[in-house]
Amino acid sequence: MKKELTPPAVGRPRAFDPDVALEKAMQVFWKHGYEGTSLSDLTEAMGINRPSLYATYGNKEQLFIKVLDRYGSGPVAYVLESLNEPTARGVIEKMLHGSVGLLSDPQHPRGCMALQGVLCGGKESAFVLEHARSRRVAAQEKIRERFERARKEGDLPLSVNAGDLARHLAMLLNGLSIQASNGAGAKELKRAVDFALKTLPV
Known part of the structure; x- marks a missing residue:
């Protein structure tokens, strides 16, 4: 009777979960910023070596862009859902x-990763x-x-400039991030939001 042979596995299986490792990379970038994070910081946190990092995610730049995608679809998904x-x-x-919920979550570093970690840097970070x-x-x-x-539907007064209101909201969100980085907790951030909502034209 002819024996059935099991075909050999193609390539070596990954010894790590790429999604879990990406989550760990996000935490490192979030805490230290793009320029403040070294490849050694990343490989240590992700539990992989440099060849595995390059093979799976590309270089540090490409990894950070993947992290931004994860950040946008995960921790700050509420922005577009809103x-x-x-x-x-x-x-x-x-x-x-x-924003208050995210910024006061003790499981995450303080502040907004997409704002504080990439506001300034050298030519290599351009x-x-x-x-x-652009994001x-x-x-x-x-x-x-x-x-x-909302203006066209009559939900916002025509006297309200949509661009100005969007910019004002962005400023509030950015300000909350800075306040959280300064040490403000959930209670203080909620009070700031309640005060801001009283001043809005809606």
């Missing part, structure tokens, strides 16, 4: 309260800085479009 709220007021409230900036601008544009729709 745009589905039925009213402009609801959009703003969900976004601000979502591509990453521009990529992060922030694109998110603000989506918020502006949502407020423009």
Whole structure:
């Protein structure tokens, strides 16, 4: 009787979970910023060696962009999800309260990773800085479009400039991140949000 042979496995199986390792890389970048994070910091936190990092994620720059994708679809997914709220007021409230929840979560480093970690840097970081900036601008544009729709639907007064309101909201979100980095806790951040909501034209 002919014996069935099991075909040999192609390649060596990964000894790590790429998603788990990416999550760990995000925490390192979040804590130290792009330029403040070394490859040694990353490989140690991710539990892999440099060849595995390069083979799976590319170089440090490419890894950071993958981390930004994960950050956008994970911790700060509430930003774009907020745009589905039925009213402009609801959009703003969900976004601000979502920010407080993230910034006061003890499982994460203080502040916003996409803001604080890539605001400045040298020439070697130019591509990453521009990529992060363009993402922030694109998110603000989506918020502006949502407020423009609210004006057309009569949910926002026509006297309110959608672009100005979107920029003001972005400033509030950025300010909350800085306050959290300064040590403000959930209680203080919520009070700041409540105060801000009283001053909005919606």
